[in-house]
Amino acid sequence: MKNIHTYKNYYFIGIGGIGMSAIARYFKFSNATVYGYDKIPTKLTHNLENENIPIIYDDNISLLPNTISVENTIVIYTPAIPENLKIKNYFIDNGFTLVKRSQILGEITKSTRCIAIAGTHGKTTTSTLLGHICKYANLPATAFLGGISANYKSNFIYNGSKISIVEADEFDRSFLTLYPNIATITSTESDHLDIYKNHESIIDSYNQFADLIPDNGFLIVKKGLPIKAKHLTYSAYEKADYYAENIQLVNDHFKFDLVTPHQIIKDFILPIPGKHNVENAIAALAIALQLDIEAEVLRRALADFKGVLRRFNKHVFENNKVYIDDYAHHPTEINAVLDTIRNLYPTKKLLTVFQPHLYSRTADFAEDFAKSLGKTDKLILLDIYPAREIPIEGITSEWLADKIPLDDKEISSIDNVLETIKTKDFDVLLTIGAGNIDTLYDPIINWLNEIKI
Structure with a gap:
């Protein structure tokens, strides 16, 4: 592949x-x-x-721009695209250079000091926080994020190109295309078993990723993970090379001290809830210290962090109703969200609306989904969001609902669920999932704003 920066046009x-x-x-x-x-x-x-990127929504090659050619254009595609897509096959048949998203990201990182954030959970919050810290400290860094930063209203933070901050995505083993100098691994739990088949294969892939870090690099791993490469550890729950001490929940915020191999930095304020986010913050702070950012800058940057959209976005209304929206789509993530809500609102009635994501994930983790969702008071289960998959016989939301130990549960389509929600008695409403459940966000906000005390 020729230098990716020499093309005139980039078609996604x-x-x-x-x-x-x-x-x-x-x-x-x-x-x-x-x-x-x-x-x-x-x-x-x-x-x-609105940023002057023309987009078409019809799979029609006649709509392709006439300024593109084999010589001046590179085509970047996602593996989620179906094989029979006419536009993709047009580019293949006419000799265009096509690369996967992971390959192009790997090429970008090759010429930078790359910081890669890997793990089943926590990638987006950790990488967004690190991107924010680097921007706050005025380091020449570019961050490619898997969520929308609430601080910057974008999934792209730019302040220079010497450092790249990327989410190291384990799906399709994409993270093995990167060139990381610094990395963290937040979790090695099972997911994407349609790709990996078993947990041993997942662990093997994470170890391959860890082996990408050069001898003069820096790898920090959540304590207890089975990573063989030389690394340091971090934790919010126990002593490690980097860990939190004196964790206090003050309203919705956490206050803690950071213990490192060389010093103790006191009085960090994390403005987003969830003890798992303290752990994400420790990983980001440990890497930031490797970039020689001063402690006081780290304190101010963390206190200014507003989080990531769809990561425990909370609204409290004049009618005292609380609405929380989160991207959680794995049982461990659902547990973290529900536990955080129970800590914040131990006596309030919780209604959860969950949209399962992928038939394969629903089948692989059905028992764990049942246990995690059983922690809510009331549940509305949406139809499974298929994404890139075709249905698996017998794997439905009704099938999953039968396993959940709740009396107050029902199934709904996404088109009808808002009207169903309006009939429910609740103090806290939670919407979770990785599909198109986010389309409910604005209508729910508007409705709850209209309800008077």
Whole structure:
């Protein structure tokens, strides 16, 4: 592959994906011409169009721009794109250079000091926090994020190109295409078993990722994970090379001291709830210290962190109702969200609306989903969001609901669920899932604002 920065045009197939759109913004920011296709318009694609990136939503090759050619254009695609997509096959048949999203991200990281954040859970919050810290400290860093930063209203943070901060995605073993100098591994739990088949294969892949770190690099791993490469450890729950001491919950915020191998830095304030986020913060702070950022700058940056959209976004209304929206789509993530809510509101009635994501994930973790969802008071289970998959016979939301130990539970389509929610008695409403459940966010906000005490 020739130097990826020498092309005039960059065409993204599946540009509305959270990872794809960050890379599209990178090339647009580099003054290249960026085009895209996606199946449906979303808030994210609308924002890209407002940034002067033309996007089409019809799989019709006659709509492709006439300025693109084999010589001046590289095509970036996501593995979620179906094989029979006409636009993709047009590019293949006509000899264009096509690369996966992970490959192009790997090429970008090759010429930078790359910081890669890996793990089944915690990647987005940790990488977003680290990107925010680097921006706050005015380091020459670019962050490619898997979520929308509440501070910057984007999944792309730019302040220079000497350092790249990326989410090291384990799906399709994408993280093995990166060139990390510094990395963290937050979790090695099972997920994407349609790719990995078993947990041993997942652990093997994370160990391959860890082996990418050069001898003069820095690898920090959550304490207790089975990583063989030389590394330091971190934790919010026990002593490690980097760990939190004197953790206090003050209203919705955490206060803690950071213990490192060389010093104790006191009085950090983390403005987002959830003890798991203290752990994410420790990983980000440990890496930031490797970048020689001063302690006082770290304190101020952390206190200024507003989090990530769809990561425990909380609203409290004049009618005293509480609404929380989160991206949680794995049982461990659901447990973390529900435990945080129970800590904040131990006596309030909780209604949870969950949209399962992928038939394979629902089948693989059905018993764990049942246990985690059993922690709510009332449950509305949406139809399974298929994403890239075709249905698996017998794997339905009704099948999952039968396993959940709750009396107050029901199934709904996403089209009808808002009307169902309006009939329910609750103090706290939680919406969780990684599909299109986010389309409920604004309508729920609007409705709860209308309800008077």
